[in-house]
Amino acid sequence: AGCTMRQPSQPLYADLGGQPGIAAVVENLMYRIADDAHIVGFFANTNIDHFVASLEQQLCDISDGPCQYQGPPMDRAHQHMGLDDSHFNRLVEHLDAAMIDENIPLQTRNRLYARLAPLHADIMRLQ
Numbered sequence: 196a197g198c199t200m201r202q203p204s205q206p207l208y209a210d211l212g213g214q215p216g217i218a219a220v221v222e223n224l225m226y227r228i229a230d231d232a233h234i235v236g237f238f239a240n241t242n243i244d245h246f247v248a249s250l251e252q253q254l255c256d257i258s259d260g261p262c263q264y265q266g267p268p269m270d271r272a273h274q275h276m277g278l279d280d281s282h283f284n285r286l287v288e289h290l291d292a293a294m295i296d297e298n299i300p301l302q303t304r305n306r307l308y309a310r311l312a313p314l315h316a317d318i319m320r321l322q
């Protein structure tokens with residue numbers, strides 16, 4: 196009886212599969228970025244191990260996991276790269292495909308996007 200909408204049963208971090216789930220998504224994402232000529236150039240001089248660790252930490256933090264993001268604020272982390280919405284949208288498409296690959300359901304993916312959306316303005320602020 197009552198509303199049949201599925202409600203989140205546990206914290207977002209747990210629905211993402213915790214640390215192993217987030218690590219699998221980020222690894223999958225990195226292969227997609229490496230294969231995408233529209234955005235891979237931005238990472239030409241990036242220390243990928245550092246980037247992966249920092250992104251995992253941020254996703255853990257933002258999903259209420261047991262982590263505190265220690266990296267630079269999003270505006271400074273992306274300043275003067277020349278990013279526009281086409282780059283942002285591409286990254287989100289790859290993240291979505293990576294999460295689908297890792298069997299993360301739509302409702303959980305949408306919960307994460309609701310928390311990432313506010314970062315868009317920060318990332319674009321110093322372009």
Ligand code: HEM
Nearest residue numbers: 234237238240241242249250253266267272282283286311
């Ligand atoms: C929701 C969107 C995004 C999130 C959550 C995000 C998150 C992050 C994080 C956590 C870092 C690491 C900061 C550090 O510890 O130094 C980072 C750096 C970086 N991001 Fe993003 N980012 C996003 C969008 C983008 C987009 C659209 C691009 C380009 C297509 C991009 C390219 C980069 C690059 C190249 C670096 C590394 C900079 C360096 O080499 O130090 N990011 N991002």
